[in-house]
Amino acid sequence: MSETPDFILYAQHGWADSSREITALAQSLASPQTQVVTPNLGFVKTWLRIEPLIEHVEQVAIDMLATYPETPIRIIGHSMGGLIWLEVLNRHPEWWSQVDSLVLVASPVGGSDLGRIFDPLQFGLGIARDLGKNRRTIAETIAAVIPTLTIAGDYDGGSDGTIPVESSKFRHAKFVCIYGLPHATLKNHPAVAAAIRDFWGESTEESELSGHLIQRLRLVAGMTDAHRRDFERSQTLFTFEDGTTMRTWKNPFGVDHVFVASPRGQCLYGGFVGWLHADDLRQALEEIQREYQPQL
Incomplete structure (x- = not known):
């Protein structure tokens, strides 16, 4: 070579x-x-x-x-x-x-x-x-x-x-x-x-930012790792300064999913919460928005 x-x-x-x-x-x-x-x-x-x-x-x-x-x-x-x-x-x-x-x-x-x-x-x-x-x-x-x-x-x-x-x-x-x-x-x-x-x-x-976001999501009550096949169905919720995105999707049963993607669009993490913990996920996403002030 x-x-x-x-x-x-x-x-x-x-x-x-x-x-x-x-x-x-x-x-x-x-x-x-x-x-x-x-x-x-x-x-x-x-x-x-x-x-x-x-x-x-x-x-x-x-x-x-x-x-x-x-x-x-x-x-x-x-x-x-x-x-x-x-x-x-x-x-x-x-x-x-x-x-x-x-x-x-x-x-x-x-x-x-x-x-x-x-x-x-x-x-x-x-x-x-x-x-x-x-x-x-x-x-x-x-x-x-x-x-x-x-x-x-x-x-x-x-x-x-x-x-x-x-x-x-x-x-x-x-x-x-x-x-x-x-x-x-x-x-x-x-x-x-x-x-x-x-x-x-x-x-x-995975960047320092995406790693931190993933850690925050894993701490949400009821968070369970999701299959990445559903990533393509998700929609962008936030776009962060370095191009990292957070995406969400609700399946036909009303179960909330959240994904973190790299600036090149690669799925880095996927998780979901059941109905009982939907408010916990919503609160976590609001906290992330206030802390990082990403583009909507």
Whole structure:
């Protein structure tokens, strides 16, 4: 790629795997101007120790930063690949401001239960001890600064067949659970790609103002998240100085919906209140109008 890319997209495969499938996922998400980087760690090496794998990915990132020192970074990690990137970012907080988003797919952030079963006394049996480590504190520290999405699969009523759903959850990250998909399938599936695209749209479009508006609406009594398919039916109520809009819609049953949209018209949030809380929503909208004095 001769010109400066719009993003450096790192996509990292995990344990007992190669980069083939995660590369296909990354390429499906990349624009023609995106530099896709998918280090292949070697199937056998993924069974041994995680430290050499972390060092390998870290060096790849260092080399890319030397070539493109100001290009925004996006990161996707499947399973152990997500853990590797948590460790890399933990070592380089100076990179955080350049990272546009971090996406962990089926990553056992809280520690792999299988890793602990295979190495219950933490003797260091192959990669098991490394996978069983709880990295939730690291993940939460990073996610408090970097927009982070964690995706889990629920294949058997609580796990993707390999990673428990709960081990993927941590504070400050957006959580998405995809039902019916096993662990291996999650590394390259249209539902995963769609979740990442939606998150990228939110993380790149949401401003400080829209984030504050969304927070205010979520505090309204009775507010429930709404499906975004109804966004197109809504009408603009307010237009704010930066172009952000607040839109409303009443469904055929008289249920009030409210939406926040970016200056480019992308739906950032949708919610609704039942009849009992219609006055609470009306009052909140009046308070927002008085505070921000948007155009009607």
